[in-house]
């Protein structure tokens with residue numbers, strides 16, 4: 757399936773900035789990893805990057821508190837901010853996860869615009885988060901739907917999804933015209 761890269765950069769930049777695990781220079785690498793992250797998941801994409809290229813020395817792994825068997829490349833560690841260095845094995849994964857979720861919402865809203873959706877539904881199976889609980893099964897009009905990470909979401913990557921919907925009853929009524937036309941033949 758062809759992938760639409762229109763919203764990758766925006767989503768990647770937002771995730772890098774909002775989470776603060778990676779330096780802005782990591783953007784290019786995350787853009788490369790986006791297709792794999794979307795198809796196989798952020799964990800697989802980040803693990804592939806960790807295993808790629810020159811690996812960190814035994815001493816450097818020790819210094820970062822990592823076990824010797826951990827796959828982690830020199831290139832990956834170069835991406836990390838001080839905050840990212842505290843969790844070098846998951847910094848890319850969580851950043852990619854946030855970007856993938858945001859990208860999905862941006863694409864859903866764009867698709868809704870193209871098909872002239874009447875409203876959007878927020879959908880999530882996530883629990884324990886006030887932001888997700890607030891949005892769950894909520895409707896938003898075309899002018900009010902917001903694809904960004906909800907401000908009151910406590911997840912680093914909010915899984916809430918957006919589904920463009922058509923109001924078939926409304927469409928049917930518009931198509932039929934006002935009730936006075938009924939039976940006029």
Ligand SMILES: [Zn+2]
Pocket residue numbers: 882885887888906909910911913914915916
């Ligand atoms: Zn959430």
